[in-house]
Amino acid sequence: MIRLRQIIQHSAVRFWTILFAVTWLLSQYSWDLYKVLDARWIIKYPAAARLPLESKISSFMQWLVEDASFGLFSFRDLTRFIASLIEGPYDFARDLLIEGFSVGLGNEAVEIAPSLSWIAIIVTLVAMGHYARDWKLAALMGGCFLYLAVFGQWDSAMITLASVLIAVPIGAVGGLMLGIFAYRWVVFEQVIRPVLDLMQTVPVFAYLVPILFLFGFGPVSALVATIIYAMPPMVRVTILALRNVPSEVKDVGVMVGCTKHQLMWKVMVPSAAPMLMVGVNQVIMLSLNMVIIASMIGAGGLGFDVLTALRRLDIGGGIEAGVAIVVMAIALDRLSQAFATRVAADHQLDPDLPLVKRHPWTTTVLVVAIGTFLLARLLPGIQSYPEAATLSTGTFWSDIIRYINVNYFDTFEAVKTAFLSYLLLPVKRFFVGIPWAWGIIVMTMIGWRVGGLGLSVMTGLFTAFIAASGLWDKAMVTVYLCGVSVLIASGIGIPVGILAAQNDRANRVINSLIDTLQTLPSFVYLIPVVMLFRVGDFSAMIAVVLYALAPAVRYAAHGIRNVDPQLIEAGLVSGCTPRQLLWRIKLPMALPELLLGLNQTIMLALSMLVITALVGTRDLGQQVYIALTKADSGLGIVAGLSVAFIAIIADRILSASAKRAKQRLGLTS
Amino acid sequence: MEKPILLDCRNVWKIYGAQASRVHAEHRGNPSAETLRNQGLIGAVRNASVQIRQGEIFVIMGLSGSGKSTLVRCLSRLIEPTGGEILFEGQDLLTMSDKELIEIRRKKMGMVFQHFALLPHLTVLQNAAFPLEIQGMGKAEREARAREVVELVGLKGREDYYPRQLSGGQQQRVGIARSLAVEPDLWFLDEPFSALDPLIRREMQDEFLRLQNLLHKTIVFITHDFDEAIRLADRIAVMKDGEIVQIATPEELILNPATDYVEEFTRHIPRSKVLTLGSVMSPGAVAGEVGGDLQATQRIEDCADQIEASDLPFRVLSEDGTVVGSIGRQVVVDILIGRKVLL
Ligand SMILES: Nc1ncnc2c1ncn2[C@@H]1O[C@H](COP(=O)(O)OP(=O)(O)OP(=O)(O)O)[C@@H](O)[C@H]1O
């Protein structure tokens, strides 16, 4: 039987204890040390030795925008060209969904055709729901979008939808093409893979800064950022899906004499289609997430409503828009998942039927669109949902929050203060106190201990980069907030995951809850937190915990459920109680999986943490946010890279630990 | 009267691992098993030479991992051999351009796969028509042809089903139909029935023989099942660790196994299923009364009851009707119960 004690070897315990003790001492007394030795460099990285990276990047960007030229055309022409490519379709989608088509500019604009009526749009979505799965999904689609109309969120929602509508095809097709290239040419894959890895860890805000600089404030920038953000998973999924096509199926293509082109488009891609659709679903969800964040650089729509509400502390408005985002996220997620798993009708339709009968939904949608267009001449309420009939939940939410704040203010405040003074502040003091030089040494040592020379060089250099960029203090705040949040998220998530693994009914409830949590755009998490706890580290922590909870639960449940049943039987036979079974067998065996879960939790926590800069944290996220407001590319990129480096260090160390744990448990083949 | 050679494969090698072709070249195209092992290479196919003749069923058999699939994939150039020569209708397959190769595959080769490899998004009819679609044939024409082959393999009425709605046996019928749609000259089948359960497998073998009687294709058939091999084969190549150990008719394999391995392989096979009267009779004319006349090419299994039931020996006739020998009850009984005699 495997005991926890055996797993944690003695020398390991000694190493970590001593390392922690030294770090703690240095952190406590770094100030005194500086006074005694009169060596200011101990607590502050010397400004003279700072890497001039920020200004270098800034001037490079400046050069790029102003002077760079490729002979025939300048860089500026290139960005303008890209912008025009995106702008056309986007304007069309926007006109179609909400604005209506018009010619001319400004006051001289003349409307030539109205947008689709709200009824037509809802009917279209209902039709898609029914086509993709069944009446239940159709009803959900109808309900969700009706909600948006009735509760006065229609206009913003349509602007957001237009962005998603443009970003998704570009992101999906672009990702597909890149994935196909990577599948065909190994060299290209080797080039693109580290880029994808990096892009996954660079916080979303950091994308915005250079894009804002290149494309200016407005929906085009937002779309570019969204596309770049949503494309990587599609590339990954494409590579994986193409690799997963059974080699025999590929051989069939070759044997019937396919050309390369036919092989890809008639055999590989269709065979991989179900998995590719999973990628498309991800692109949709990520696009929605990013479109909302990108409201900061001019995407407009629901995200903009939330943002302004947050800035004005308009509780009701914020929650209203937030709920609308949630509704839309759920609708889009369910719809695209249904398309991904849709099975074609089992028998082909009789081609002799008239066109209308063969395509009942297309016909219905067309009839409704044209019908409402005509009727709207008489009844404007058909064109756009009548203002008078909208309901507002704004005051309702405001009242609730006010009620809670009036009656439970003391409780909330007490909880908040307790957390702050017993957990957050001491941990913060610990991390911020660590002298940068020792920090580099510690990370090098940990890297060496866990993964050998290669890893230690990497962790050391990355840590040094952060220190040398003059961002040490901010980075430590990030580490502390992330650490505490991850700790709490794991403390809640792992037991919940264990519960889900051992109890089927709990599993079902927890699963659907986690599913929903995961579909919500990160922005949404900020709203209730700010309403209840206002700004500050505590609010940030709660939002991060909520956002990062899912992987902790998922991986714990998965790990426990995947423990070799023979081991469990062995435990049962030797008379373990359920408790002993859990502690002595299941948990130790699930350790590698738990570590992977921890890894994912940290990744999500970091990406959320940057967004919490909006609620006033003073960490790297704030730096990125400042860079964004000042369009300072240098600062934005350096701070963004620092966050990415923290993420990469955590990822590599935990992966190496998980690998070691697996080897120790004999789980590797 | 030998039939012409359709596919001629000489000294073909397939070696997996780093720098396989360098090692192959350094040892003048003939590295020993030991060299390969020392270099950490896998000799999936080693020095294979086979000639496939027009109209025959050529079976390649061997245990799992012996290199059968690799050899056949080399023959169809699905994988690039490390060395050797492959001539198809006298043309060198290995130096052929992609374009010529595509042309040959489109018109002259067909292949059936172990796991059916149907395209999940196409119906039965569309799957069968797929090779024709790739060739650019018009929809009406190719679907008409696909309908024919689907009917040929006994799936009429299921043209609009999707693969996931079919049983394993039915799926393989679609696989067969698809490979037949282009009327290939050379037909590769890589363990087409081994994913099926024994009853269906038997049924599919009968089906296969029926089709071959209709179509007279040149066939390269892979199996690891000796029973299947002797049921179908004109000639068998036995593979072991990437090498072809022996190429012979089923009967020769049993009568003259080239190595202990082949002998071991064929030991449990009921002799009566393989041996013909010609190979076990006592040669020379018979005097006295006889029970009747039998053909030298008949398998013992098929006439055992008849011989056993009679006290008298039977005359054995060659193809032109002359008496070449005789056979009596004793020999047949010995063979049936597996007693080691005279062989
Ligand atoms: N891509 C590859 N890389 C390395 N080794 C390979 C590769 N493909 C096949 N081999 C090796 O070549 C040998 C022959 O494999 P092959 O698939 O031809 O066997 P097989 O006789 O068809 O077996 P089965 O009856 O299981 O299909 C095996 O030892 C296999 O491990």
Ligand SMILES: [Mg+2]
């Ligand atoms: Mg095989």
